[in-house]
Amino acid sequence: MVGDKKWQAIFGEGYNSLIRPDINPVSYGGTKIDVIGYKIMKIQFQNKTTVGKVYVAKREDNLLGWRHQRDMGIRLDLNSDCQVMVVNDGNAILGIFEEFPTVFSDSLGCLEGFEHKIVLKSNAIHSVHKVRRVPKLMIEPLKKELNRLLTAGVIEEIESSEWLAPIVLAPKEGGKQICMCVDLRDLNKHIRVDRQLLPNISEELSGLGGSRFFSVLDLSSSYHQIVLHPESRHLTPFVTPLGAYQFLRMLFRLASAAACFQRIMKKVLEGISGILSFQDDFLVHGETVSDHARILRGVLDKLALFGLTVKKEKCKFRVTAVDYLGHTVSGEGIKPN
Numbered sequence: 001m002v003g004d005k006k007w008q009a010i011f012g013e014g015y016n017s018l019i020r021p022d023i024n025p026v027s028y029g030g031t032k033i034d035v036i037g038y039k040i041m042k043i044q045f046q047n048k049t050t051v052g053k054v055y056v057a058k059r060e061d062n063l064l065g066w067r068h069q070r071d072m073g074i075r076l077d078l079n080s081d082c083q084v085m086v087v088n089d090g091n092a093i094l095g096i097f098e099e100f101p102t103v104f105s106d107s108l109g110c111l112e113g114f115e116h117k118i119v120l121k122s123n124a125i126h127s128v129h130k131v132r133r134v135p136k137l138m139i140e141p142l143k144k145e146l147n148r149l150l151t152a153g154v155i156e157e158i159e160s161s162e163w164l165a166p167i168v169l170a171p172k173e174g175g176k177q178i179c180m181c182v183d184l185r186d187l188n189k190h191i192r193v194d195r196q197l198l199p200n201i202s203e204e205l206s207g208l209g210g211s212r213f214f215s216v217l218d219l220s221s222s223y224h225q226i227v228l229h230p231e232s233r234h235l236t237p238f239v240t241p242l243g244a245y246q247f248l249r250m251l252f253r254l255a256s257a258a259a260c261f262q263r264i265m266k267k268v269l270e271g272i273s274g275i276l277s278f279q280d281d282f283l284v285h286g287e288t289v290s291d292h293a294r295i296l297r298g299v300l301d302k303l304a305l306f307g308l309t310v311k312k313e314k315c316k317f318r319v320t321a322v323d324y325l326g327h328t329v330s331g332e333g334i335k336p337n
Contacts, residue, residue, distance in 0.1 A: 001025075001055040001063040004036060011289045018056060034058040048072040096317070100300045102309070108152045109225040109309035111268075116250045116260050117229035118236075124190035128164040129183075131239045138169050141178040143242060154224050155245045161237040163187065164244065181253065182238045188255035198262055201325050204276050205334050211274075211285035212331035213292040214322045217299065218314040222280030223257055225308055226250040226264065268306050272298050276324075283324050292318060 002010075018037025025033045038055045050071040064074070097104050134142060149155045168181045219225065228236065228250050236247040236254075250257055258279065265277045274295035276283040284299055286292030296317075303310065316322055321330035328337045 001033075001035075001057055001059075001065075003059050003062055004056055006062060007056045009288070015056065021055065023055070043068055043072070045072040045074055096296070096300065097312070099297075100304055102307075103300050103303045104312045105309050107309065108154070108221055109219075109303075110153075110307050111226050111264065112305075112307045114264060115227045115229040116232070116256070118232040118254070118256060119192040120190050120235070121192050126162040127186040128162070129166040129186075129239065131241055132166045132168075134169060134241050138171070138178055139241065141171075141176065142169065142180065142240060145178055145180050146240065146242060146245065149245075152221075152224070154221075154249045155247055158237055158244050158246050161234060161244065161246065163235050163237050165236075165238045167238055167240055182236075182251060184251075184253050184255070187235060188253075191255040193255050194259040194263070198258065199276075199278055201278065201327075204278070205325070205327060205329065207276070208285055208329060208334065210287050211329075212320060213286050213289055213318050214316075214320070214324075214329060215284040215292065215296050215318055216314075216316045216322055216324060217282040217284065217303075218311045219280035219282075220309045220311045223252050223254075223261060224249045226261065268302055268308070269299065272302065275299055278325055281325065283322070283329070285329075289318065 015036050018039055021035040021037055023035060025035065034057060036056045036058065038053045040051065041054045043050050043052060043054070048071075050068055052065075052068055068074075146155070150157070165187065166183045168183055170179045170181075171177075172179055226249060228247055233246050233248060236251060237244055238246075250260070261279060262277075265279075269275055269277055269282075272295065274284060274286055274291070276285070282299065284292065284296045286295050321328060323329075323337055326337060328335045
C-alpha cells in the first residue's frame with residue numbers, strides 16, 4: 001500500500017489508471033483506511049520480483065504486505081522504519097522494448113548520415129608488421145571472433161596493404177572467448193587528433209540536482225556503429241595467422257575516435273535536456289516518473305532515428321540510485337563509489 005502523496009511524487013499522474021478498490025481495510029487501531037484504488041504492478045526487491053496489487057490510500061505511511069515480503073525473502077527489523085524507494089511499473093518498461101524494437105535489437109546499429117575520416121599529419125610514414133605468434137589454444141576463439149566481425153560488417157578480408165598492424169589477444173573469463181585488440185601505436189602517432197575536450201565529469205554530474213529517477217543506456221559496440229570513410233579504411237589493416245583484414249567501421253583505440261564519438265553523440269542528442277552522455281554511456285534523469293519517461297522516450301526516439309542500438313542487458317531503467325562514471329547518483333545527491 002502506497003500513500004497518495006508518494007504515488008503522486010513517483011508517478012506524477014492522477015488516479016485514472018487505478019482500478020476501483022475491492023477492499024475496506026482498517027488499521028491496527030481500528031481506524032478505516034481510505035483506499036483510492038489499486039493497480040497490478042511488478043514489485044522488486046534487490047534481484048527478486050513479484051507481481052501483485054499496489055493499493056493507493058489517503059495516508060502518509062507505506063505498507064508492504066507479508067505475502068510480498070515472503071515471496072521476495074524479506075526479513076524486516078520490526079524496530080526500524082520502512083520507506084518506499086521506488087515503485088516500478090513493469091508493463092511500462094516492457095512497452096518501451098515493444099515501442100523501440102530497432103533500438104533494442106541484437107543487431108549492430110549503424111549511424112545514419114555520418115562517416116569518420118582519419119586525417120594524417122603531413123609527415124606520416126606507413127608501417128608493416130609481421131604476424132605475431134598466437135598460442136594454439138587461441139586459434140579457434142580467434143577464428144570465431146573474426147567471423148563475428150565479418151558477419152557484422154565491421155571488417156573485411158584483404159590481400160595486401162601498405163599499413164599492417166599486429167594484434168594482441170587476451171582470454172576472456174572462462175577461456176572460451178578472447179578479446180582481440182589491434183596494436184595501433186604506429187598509426188596513432190601519425191593521426192591528426194580533434195582536440196575537442198571530453199566533458200568534465202564533475203561539471204556534468206552537478207547538473208543532476210533535483211532528479212530522483214534515473215535510467216542508464218549502454219550502446220552496443222559503440223564505435224563499431226559508426227562507418228569508417230572509404231578513403232580511411234586502407235589505414236586500418238591488421239594481420240593475424242588466419243589472414244589480413246581491414247576495418248569498415250570506426251575502431252576502438254583509434255587516436256581520433258573518442259573526440260569524434262563524443263561530438264557525434266552531442267549532435268544526436270541535441271535539443272534534449274535531462275540526458276548526460278559520456279562516450280557510450282547515457283544517463284537519463286528526471287524529477288518525477290512522468291518527466292523521466294518523457295525524456296527517456298525522447299532519447300530512444302533519437303537513437304531510433306539515427307539507427308543506433310543499445311545493449312538491453314546492460315541498461316537500467318527508472319531506478320532511484322545508479323552507479324555512473326565512478327559515482328553513485330541518487331535523489332539524495334552524488335557520492336564517489
